[in-house]
C-alpha cells in the first residue's frame with residue numbers, strides 16, 4: 001500500500017468541501033483518494049486515473065470491496081488524455097486535480113518489471129505494456145552508444161552517461177543484458193563501484209536512498225523509465241489538459257521529486273498564465289526532496305503570480321519557514 005505523501009497539505013491547499021468533484025490523476029493504490037473521500041462528502045465524487053492495467057484492475061476490486069464505487073470512478077488510462085476521460089465521465093468542471101508523479105512502491109517491490117536495482121527481474125519498465133511498445137531490454141541491448149548517452153543525459157541527467165553507455169556496449173557484446181540486477185551491476189562498475197557488495201552502494205536501494213545518498217544506478221534507471229513511458233511528454237499534455245477541466249478557482253496540485261519534471265511543470269505554468277492562471281507555487285523540501293506546486297484557475301482578468309516558498313526541515317517536526325513573494 002502506498003502511503004500518500006503530503007496528504008494534509010493537499011487537503012488544505014485544495015480547500016476541499018462537501019459536494020466537490022476531484023480528479024486523482026495518479027490513482028496508484030488510492031491513498032490520496034480514499035483520504036479525500038470524507039471531505040467531498042455524500043454529494044462529492046472522485047475520478048481516479050491509473051495507467052498501469054494491473055494496478056487499476058486490483059484497485060477496481062478494492063473500490064468494490066470498500067463499497068465506494070458510487071463515490072470513486074476509476075479509469076485505466078493515461079492522464080495525458082485527462083480531458084477526454086473527464087468529459088466522458090461527467091467531470092467537466094472540477095475543484096481540484098492531483099498529480100502524484102512517478103511509480104508506486106509496488107512497482108519496485110512486486111511488479112516484476114525491472115524497476116528496482118536489486119531484483120533479478122526482466123528489464124521491462126513499461127507502466128502499460130499495451131500502450132508502450134519499447135522495453136528497457138530493447139533500449140539497453142539495441143540502442144547505439146550515442147542513443148544510450150542521449151537517453152541517460154536527457155531523461156536522467158546522468159553526468160557519467162558516456163562511461164555507462166560504453167560499459168553497456170562492452171558487456172552486451174559478450175551476452176545480452178537481461179535483468180535489472182545485471183544492469184545495476186554494470187552501471188556501478190562503470191562508475192567505479194565494485195558491484196552490489198560495495199559498501200558505498202549498500203543500503204541505498206529503493207526507499208532508503210535518502211539515508212546515504214542515492215544508489216549509483218538511480219539516474220540510469222530513472223532515465224530508462226522516463227524515456228520508455230514518455231513521462232515528461234505525458235506530464236506536459238496532462239497539465240495542459242487538466243487546466244481545461246478546472247472550475248473557476250479550482251486548483252492543480254502536483255507532487256514531484258525530480259528535476260526534469262520540475263522544469264516541465266514550470267514551463268507549462270508559464271504557458272497557462274496566458275490563459276488566466278494564477279500561480280501559487282510552493283516548494284516543499286522534505287527529506288525526500290518532494291515538491292509540490294499549486295496552480296489556481298481564475299478568470300482572465302486576474303494575471304497575478306504568487307510565489308511562496310515553504311521549506312520543511314524535518315518531515316515530522318514541521319519546523320518550517322514561509323516566505324511570500326506575491
Ligand SMILES: C[S@@+](CC[C@H](N)C(=O)[O-])C[C@H]1O[C@@H](n2cnc3c(N)ncnc32)[C@H](O)[C@@H]1O
Pocket residue numbers: 002003004005025026027028029030031032033049050051052055077078079080100101102103104127234
Ligand atoms: C506515486 S504513485 C501514486 C500513489 C497514489 N497517490 C497513492 O496514494 O497510492 C504514481 C501512480 O501513477 C501511475 N501513473 C504513472 N504515470 C501515469 C500516467 N501517465 N497516467 C496515469 N497514471 C500514471 C503509476 O502507475 C502509479 O501507480
